[in-house]
Amino acid sequence: MAVTLAEVAAHAGVSPATVSRVLNGGYPVAGGTRTRVERAVEELGYIANAPARALAGATSDLIGILVHDIADGYFGVLTGGLQHGLDPTGEGEARRLSVVCNTQGVPATETACLALLEGQRAGGVVLAGAAAEDPEQTAALAARVARMAAAGARVVLCGRPPLPVSPALPVATVVFDERGGAFRLAEHLLALGHRRIAYVAGPPDRSSTRERLAGHREALRRHDPALTDACAPLTVHAGSERSAGYDATRELLRRGEPFTAVAAAGDAAAAGAAAALREAGLRIPEDVSVAGFDDLPFSQDTAPALTTVRVPLREAGALAAQLVTGRRPLPPGGITTLPTELMVRGSTAPPPATGRTP
Template sequence: MAVTLAEVAVRAGVSPATVSRVLNGGYPVAGGTRTRVERAVEELGYVANASARALAAATSDLVGILVHDIADAWFGILGGSLQGALDPAGEGEARRLSVVCNTQGAPAAENSYLALLEGQRVGGVVLTGAAAEDPEHTAALTARITRMAASGTRVVLCGRPPLQVPAALPVATLVFDDRGGAFRLAEHLLALGHRRIAHIAGPPGLSATRERLAGHREALRRHDPALPEACAALTVHAASERSAGYDAARELLRRGEPFTAVAAAGDTVAAGVAAALREAGLRIPEDVSVAGFDDLPFSQDTAPALTTVRLPLREAGVLAAQLVTGRRALPPGGITTLPTELMVRGSTAPPPTARRAP
């Protein structure tokens, strides 16, 4: 038979209300009293009824974290940082239970998990990764997030564009400067002397793909208005796996269009690109420069080390945790743009023709 809160109160020699205060956190309780209650809870094996607590309050202490693929290093770093930062910041703060939902980037799965979390009166939700740019899905997502936020759920959108929700609702958006990062990477390749720059973009229909491709093309256009068209045949869309980068590079080689540099949508994709180029007998960077995006940990350990664009994934995770727990106030307008940083390493160099020039 389940132990009741009243039984814990008798064992600790306090009132049931005091036990409730200790378990819920956020209320001042003397240290000695808190210790007696916690000891009684442990000795009796008391388990709080989360469902009853959720019904009594507007929301529960559950935080849902939606990722595309937890096995992907991008989401693993961000999600791990976020989950670690959810730990109580002080003695009076309650511990939160987090659940990671793997959507594989599918809008239907995203909707289904949000519906389940809404049914649990979840206290907070963090949606990570690029958003599917489908008007019907965006409308449905906006309606659900608006409803959840209005009932007290804190929502953080991390790495995706903001939704059109009422300004008064507890919804925050953390946006990576994908466009600026892609622009600076293309500028770097152009400054080295590259003009035939291949671009392996992410899957079509995703917000990050659109932003990075736009930044890449803008840098080409500013350097020479004819360059975007000249490099159009050197653009390939690919998924985020290493094998997708390998296949995309093989497709570029099959097309027979000359190129001296490859800007990949991610570091994992860039690793696949490098493997395909080496298999074809090409040296990096002597024959072809290769660059990535994200600055995942392994990018410094490749041979040569990978030039890439750093996304502040760990910092974003901490900030998302602070926002979803209410430790940090919502930013003005609800939106925070996180800067990207170009990391120049050994995988990029001037093209062969430039090195041979006197």
């Protein structure tokens, strides 16, 4: 015979309501009491009836995680931090089932995945990664998110701008200081003496591309207004993958415009840029400096190690887990901005005083 909630409560010496609070999460329960309840659950082998709980309330224990591509290192690190945050002890404390949906960053796919999660009465959703800046799609996404939040699901936007929804709804936004990070990276290159800085930007319709490119250009403008126009022909929009950085850098070389540094709006693209430069017979950083963005795990192991901007992806994932489960209240205004950090390594150096440049 199945163990009942009342039996768990009696075994733990607490009320059934307290057991329910512990199992549902998101409610303040004293640490000692929570431990007794969890021990009773384990000893008695209690299994919650998730469908019944979903019918009784507005939502289930399902957490949906929407990413562009889980195989991308950016999303792999972020999702790892998020899933660890759902079960920080590694002992099943959070009692959440998470499902990862690959959307390729396509707005229609995002809304379709949200519709499926809404049908499953998901208790929470995390939408991660840059947003496509299309007003019609943004409105459709905001309407879907608002409806889910109004039904009781917590929604967290991570690494993207806030949506136009009511501040009364349980919708939180975690953003990175991408503009500031790109500004500091460009300042670093300028301080080294670079004036012909190529920039491999992300797709032109993405929120992160806008922020990072704006920071890069602002640093150029503040150093010397003439640099903005001088470096404009050295900007190429590309994807975030290694092959995109490789192709974009080959295009820059083909144009014949001289440059002494390449800043890529992503570490994978920076790795591709470095490969294209080496293929052209150029040394890094002796002939051309290379820098990336995100500080993915491989960045320290390249030769030379990659100068980049650290985005706190794992920390953001852990924070998103706390917000989507209700273990952390919504911040004032619903928005949390996480800082980025310049990581100076061996791939950047002063430009060559003489000798060849592309």
